[in-house]
Amino acid sequence: MKMDGKRVLVTGASRGIGEGIARHFHQRGAYVYGTATSKPDEDFGFVSEWFETDFSNRDSLSQFCTTLGEMKGFDVCVNNAGINIIKPLDQIECEDYSRIQKINLEAPYKIIRSLVPGMRTLGGGKIINVASIWSTISKTYRSLYSTTKAGLVGMTKAMAVEFAKDNILVNAISPGFTMTDLTKKSLSEEQMDELANTVPLGRFATVDEIAQVILFLASDYNSYLTGQNIVVDGGFTIV
Numbered sequence: 001m002k003m004d005g006k007r008v009l010v011t012g013a014s015r016g017i018g019e020g021i022a023r024h025f026h027q028r029g030a031y032v033y034g035t036a037t038s039k040p041d042e043d044f045g046f047v048s049e050w051f052e053t054d055f056s057n058r059d060s061l062s063q064f065c066t067t068l069g070e071m072k073g074f075d076v077c078v079n080n081a082g083i084n085i086i087k088p089l090d091q092i093e094c095e096d097y098s099r100i101q102k103i104n105l106e107a108p109y110k111i112i113r114s115l116v117p118g119m120r121t122l123g124g125g126k127i128i129n130v131a132s133i134w135s136t137i138s139k140t141y142r143s144l145y146s147t148t149k150a151g152l153v154g155m156t157k158a159m160a161v162e163f164a165k166d167n168i169l170v171n172a173i174s175p176g177f178t179m180t181d182l183t184k185k186s187l188s189e190e191q192m193d194e195l196a197n198t199v200p201l202g203r204f205a206t207v208d209e210i211a212q213v214i215l216f217l218a219s220d221y222n223s224y225l226t227g228q229n230i231v232v233d234g235g236f237t238i239v
Contacts, residue, residue: 001219004029007074008218011035011055011111012081013047016180017130020207021078021214022046028215033074035064035081055081055107056099065114073118073125076218079108080130082148086141096144104148109155112170116163124167126218129156131174133233149174153229160227169226171217176233179204200235 008025012018013034022032026046034047037054044050053064068074082104085096108129119125134142135149153172160170177183177195183204187195196203213232216222231237 001215001221002028003076003215003219006030006076006218007033007072008076008078009033009035009068009074009111009115010047010078010080011107014040014044016182017175017178017207017210018078018080019044020211021080024208024211024215025076025218030076055103058102061102061107061110065110068111068114069117071118073122074115075119075122076126076128077111077115078128078130078214078218079111079152081107082130082132084145087144088141089143092144100144100148104145105151105155108152112159116166116168119163119168120166124169126222127159127168127170128214128217129153129170129172130214131156131172131229133174133176133231133237135172135174135229136231137237156229157227164226169217169222171226172229173210173213173217174229174231174233175205175210176231176236177204178210179206198236198239199233200239203234205232205234 003025008030010018010022013022014036022034023046026032031048033049035051035053039050039052051064054060083100085100112127129152131152132149134146135153138146156170156172210232213230
């Protein structure tokens with residue numbers, strides 16, 4: 001799955017799954033552009049250029065999208081940036097709703113709109129939206145998160161149909177429990193073991209395993225798969 005010379009945008013590329021995605025694209029020859037709310041202090045050699053932008057701020061997002069529209073076309077866009085707010089419905093504030101909608105749904109929508117003209121000029125492109133298993137199932141206190149991730153999957157399907165004639169393939173990927181630095185900080189070993197035991201494969205996904213599915217969707221090997229939500233969860237959502 002070589003990406004030599006491909007121009008790739010990965011949002012939320014400074015940590016977790018986004019970092020892994022950016023690293024894998026770079027290793028295969030892509031020129032990677034990454035976004036972060038603040039440019040990382042440490043050296044991320046796999047990201048060639050950084051955009052410092054805050055998707056919760058509409059002015060910042062608007063400026064970023066204008067910049068994207070003025071640039072040479074991108075071959076691949078991975079909308080990975082997102083947040084989760086876990087609260088009972090009666091404790092959710094208007095600001096909570098607004099913030100998660102802006103970051104998880106509005107930003108990908110506007111970014112895609114900015115990139116499509118350039119992809120058309122190139123003769124096509126690949127767009128991958130990172131959703132979540134909570135787009136297909138849900139649990140207590142996930143009303144905000146499931147709303148936005150299910151919306152992202154719906155957006156993926158609609159745009160896949162609209163842009164099919166332009167040879168722009170649009171797909172979503174829904175990771176299950178994934179072993180990231182944030183996971184390790186958020187959960188104890190005992191909690192991670194308990195969750196892993198609910199997964200048929202008996203473990204969390206690695207960041208590399210999620211990134212490799214995205215690589216396939218973005219590669220020349222994928223020439224016909226579009227409008228799909230690929231659930232990568234070790235079987236969790238089918239039991």
